[in-house]
Amino acid sequence: MTNFQVIIIGGGPIGIACALECEKRGWHYTIIEKGALTNSIYNYPLNMRFFSTSEKLELDNIPFISNQPKPNRDEALEYYRRVVTSNNLKIKLFETVEAVEKNQNKFVITTDKNQYLSEKVIIASGFYDLPKMLNVPGENLPKVSHYFTEAHPYILQKVAVIGASNSSVDAALEIWRKGGDVTMIVRGEAIGERVKYWVRPDMVNRIAEGSIKAYFNAEVTTIDEKSISFKTTEEEITIENDFVLALTGYRPNLEFLKNIGIEFSNDNLEKPVYNQDTMETNIKGLYLAGVICGGQETHKWFIENSRVHAKLIAEHLDGILIEG
Known part of the structure; x- marks a missing residue:
């Protein structure tokens, strides 16, 4: 020894x-x-x-x-x-x-x-x-990842990015720029204040113009093979989905x-x-x-x-x- x-x-x-x-x-x-x-x-x-x-x-x-x-x-x-x-x-x-x-x-x-x-x-x-887990049905499906490496696999795919921190914002913007159809699902009321100051305005503008869809005060309830479901303060929503990036920390x-x-x-x-x-x-x-x-x-x-x-x-x- x-x-x-x-x-x-x-x-x-x-x-x-x-x-x-x-x-x-x-x-x-x-x-x-x-x-x-x-x-x-x-x-x-x-x-x-x-x-x-x-x-x-x-x-x-x-x-x-x-x-x-x-x-x-x-x-x-x-x-x-x-x-x-x-x-x-x-x-x-x-x-x-x-x-x-x-x-x-x-x-x-x-x-x-x-x-x-x-x-x-x-x-x-x-x-x-x-990773901090969502603890929802479907989180263990192969389409779900808690890490983002690069945008290439998500080209022409419907991608849900969960979270509003640096990692989730970077992933959403990069995937969108490579041709992915990005939806952000955010538990809070807005994009996180800790997001890099030169990146946050870019994301806010992409959401405002409709290039990236975003749901705030939202919480994922179920992930299925071809969809993802979540609830907001107003309604329950299900959208078509190919991949989920659960970048929640x-x-x-x-x-x-x-x-x-x-x-x-x-x-x-x-x-x-x-x-x-x-x-x-x-x-x-x-x-x-x-x-x-x-x-x-x-x-x-x-x-x-x-x-x-x-x-x-x-x-x-x-x-x-x-x-x-």
């Missing part, structure tokens, strides 16, 4: 930031990532452009040069790949952590491939892997944290409890970093404002770990 000083769970930008701090200090560490490197970004839509500018996505002052101020998905993937390879960061990809248990002064980390011991554990697992794997024994706030946001100065949880030696810190409040932490977590953790560990 391999023994580490630090194991980092999650190979996204914040997990990489934590690894950079470990590498600088000569600690014996590794990242364990259940998918590809920066798996969440890899699963973003092919043409997605970040809300943040490139300098706000940089790690450890390593320059991120992009063609435009706001980089796209491919530029981000290349940047984080180069950060990992140029700094020889240690990482195990396509390996899923199944359990973390503390045994006296060591953590036992069990994956689907191996078992490890570590003095400290950092969880930086993000939230993009678990994603949630962190909080059950994983709870099974480890991490304490949570007593509110609907289910925020894990941790020391904001050190990022250490109620379990001594176990730290949180990145989006996972917000619990269900997934819009609180981003790459740009949670990069500091890596330094807070490393500074706390400076007084604990001996260089290995």
